[in-house]
Amino acid sequence: MKSLMLVSLLALMFGCKQFDGQLNVNSHLVYKKGNSSEVVLAGEYTASVKVKGSDKLVLKLQNDFEKKKMVLDLPKGTILPSGNGDLSFSAEDLNQPFAVNGSVNTAVTYSDVVETTERCALYGSSYCPYAVTSIANNVLYPNYAYHCGPSTRWGERAVKYRTVMTKKGLSLVLVQNEVAKAKFEGSEYSEKKEYLFYGSCR
Numbered sequence: 001m002k003s004l005m006l007v008s009l010l011a012l013m014f015g016c017k018q019f020d021g022q023l024n025v026n027s028h029l030v031y032k033k034g035n036s037s038e039v040v041l042a043g044e045y046t047a048s049v050k051v052k053g054s055d056k057l058v059l060k061l062q063n064d065f066e067k068k069k070m071v072l073d074l075p076k077g078t079i080l081p082s083g084n085g086d087l088s089f090s091a092e093d094l095n096q097p098f099a100v101n102g103s104v105n106t107a108v109t110y111s112d113v114v115e116t117t118e119r120c121a122l123y124g125s126s127y128c129p130y131a132v133t134s135i136a137n138n139v140l141y142p143n144y145a146y147h148c149g150p151s152t153r154w155g156e157r158a159v160k161y162r163t164v165m166t167k168k169g170l171s172l173v174l175v176q177n178e179v180a181k182a183k184f185e186g187s188e189y190s191e192k193k194e195y196l197f198y199g200s201c202r
Contacts, residue, residue, distance in 0.1 A: 019170040021186025023047035023061045029181045030097050031070050040068055049170060049186055098181060102172035111163040117156045120201035158199035166190050
């Protein structure tokens with residue numbers, strides 16, 4: 001039942017996010033790739049972890065000697081914590097020679113409140129006369145018509161906002177026969193404005 005509650009939240013939380021960091025392989029790690037097996041040699045690697053679609057965890061790693069991509073098929077229904085918490089996949093869940101245990105941690109910080117003015121748009125409608133030429137008895141006559149169309153002008157408004165800075169950390173340990181074969185540590189950082197006040201546009 002635990003594994004039945006995991007991919008929708010995983011995709012929701014990580015979606016297009018990529019966690020960049022390091023993978024430390026303590027001893028040679030064998031993993032399945034299709035119908036064959038491959039080996040990641042012991043050593044330190046620059047690595048990234050990304051969720052692909054809603055059912056695959058992609059681990060990319062490289063150093064001066066090799067470059068690998070490991071795709072872990074997740075069980076249907078997987079749930080990762082949306083903020084802080086632990087996660088666990090057995091070797092059977094992943095159809096790999098190793099299990100994966102880990103944790104997610106999220107730190108949110110806020111900047112000072114900024115009070116300033118920002119450009120804004122005022123929308124309305126206007127009646128704009130334009131000339132239409134008609135011909136009668138070989139003489140050109142201006143014939144005025146009116147066209148109603150949208151008009152836009154730019155103004156300013158007072159605002160207050162702060163910047164929300166979110167750093168998500170992902171830690172994964174690859175375990176085989178109760179031995180930690182490799183460990184990934186990575187993070188993802190994002191910023192967004194959080195508006196606390198909007199003045200009227202003038």
